[in-house]
Amino acid sequence: MKIGVVTANINFSSYIMDEMKKHHEVSLWHWTPKMGTKEYRPSVEAFIDTVDLIYSEFIQLPLPHITQYLSAHPEKIKPIVARMDGLDLYSHKYVDWRRVNALIIPPVQYDRLIESRKYIEANRKLVPLPEIIVKTNIGIDTEMFQPDHQRTPTYNIVVHAYMLREVKRIYTAIQIFYDLIAKDGDKPWRLILIGGYDGSGEYGTIIQELIQEYRFPLNRLGIIPKNLPRQEWVNFIRQQDIYWAASVKESFGVSVAEAAASGVHPIVNCWRGVRYLYPKEVITRSPAEMVEATIRWGNLSDGEKIKNRAHVRSIVEQWDAKKTAVGIREICEEVMANE
Numbered sequence: 001m002k003i004g005v006v007t008a009n010i011n012f013s014s015y016i017m018d019e020m021k022k023h024h025e026v027s028l029w030h031w032t033p034k035m036g037t038k039e040y041r042p043s044v045e046a047f048i049d050t051v052d053l054i055y056s057e058f059i060q061l062p063l064p065h066i067t068q069y070l071s072a073h074p075e076k077i078k079p080i081v082a083r084m085d086g087l088d089l090y091s092h093k094y095v096d097w098r099r100v101n102a103l104i105i106p107p108v109q110y111d112r113l114i115e116s117r118k119y120i121e122a123n124r125k126l127v128p129l130p131e132i133i134v135k136t137n138i139g140i141d142t143e144m145f146q147p148d149h150q151r152t153p154t155y156n157i158v159v160h161a162y163m164l165r166e167v168k169r170i171y172t173a174i175q176i177f178y179d180l181i182a183k184d185g186d187k188p189w190r191l192i193l194i195g196g197y198d199g200s201g202e203y204g205t206i207i208q209e210l211i212q213e214y215r216f217p218l219n220r221l222g223i224i225p226k227n228l229p230r231q232e233w234v235n236f237i238r239q240q241d242i243y244w245a246a247s248v249k250e251s252f253g254v255s256v257a258e259a260a261a262s263g264v265h266p267i268v269n270c271w272r273g274v275r276y277l278y279p280k281e282v283i284t285r286s287p288a289e290m291v292e293a294t295i296r297w298g299n300l301s302d303g304e305k306i307k308n309r310a311h312v313r314s315i316v317e318q319w320d321a322k323k324t325a326v327g328i329r330e331i332c333e334e335v336m337a338n339e
Contacts, residue, residue: 003054005017005029007031023333027050044062067099086252093126097129102335103130103132106251106276112273136327137319139322140257142316147263147309149263158240160243167249170246174211174221175210190222195224238263243264245267245268246290260316261313261316267294
């Protein structure tokens with residue numbers, strides 16, 4: 001079978017494509033911001049002709065155009081398997097779901113999708129979703145991310161996110177850290193922020209202003225403005241102690257899970273669907289609760305903290321990206337067999 005993978009974001013596709021290549025011929029069509037409408041549409045239309053099945057990584061561009069194009073050219077129809085993740089939820093109303101054979105979606109996003117459809121259908125009728133809907137998380141590389149059980153615990157807290165996205169609540173995380181220092185400053189707590197930060201835009205500016213206002217003591221707050229290369233991230237996260245996920249919304253939260261797999265204790269906000277992912281003892285309902293949960297961890301003995309690494313690792317072992325990739329490949333094969 002010739003599988004054509006189409007995506008505007010290849011960051012989550014590697015394990016899936018590697019698994020597909022073990023069994024099938026695979027080609028990739030990757031949209032980039034340099035492609036204008038006049039360029040990408042004929043390009044992806046020509047790509048469709050070269051494959052037997054289309055696997056769309058996310059349901060944003062180019063999937064809406066592909067489904068609309070195939071509806072207008074029924075002689076060119078190909079089976080489609082699509083995976084939906086986070087922001088692409090808002091693209092679903094532009095997809096002609098009659099052309100999609102199977103949808104793969106995280107449990108959290110499925111709840112949001114159904115509610116979104118109810119809201120839209122109050123004003124207009126939507127095309128029904130595919131009959132085959134598989135609810136699963138994309139997962140992480142559980143072999144690559146492993147705890148360092150020999151490391152002595154410190155007091156390092158990490159937040160890894162695109163800092164300029166307000167839903168990640170970096171501003172709030174800094175406020176939480178300020179409260180932590182005020183209440184438990186005798187311990188050498190340190191907050192490290194990683195990813196996508198250059199101080200630009202309104203949100204970046206107010207983050208800078210807040211940091212200037214707080215005037216944290218030397219070495220308490222560190223900022224790594226760009227994402228670390230893969231192996232550097234693997235080595236770095238194993239040396240941290242706590243991961244704060246203060247986001248108001250996640251569909252899975254890859255970096256949170258990678259941290260937990262590395263034995264880093266997660267303390268997460270109560271975004272919708274977090275109950276599908278983490279036990280209630282690490283879920284907090286307010287900034288104050290996040291401070292309290294952090295102090296509780298800090299008051300554990302070193303031995304108890306080291307034992308905790310195995311516990312948090314066990315939470316995420318079920319989310320193996322390579323096993324998820326096998327399941328996605330099998331869904332593609334099932335769809336093709338039924339054509």
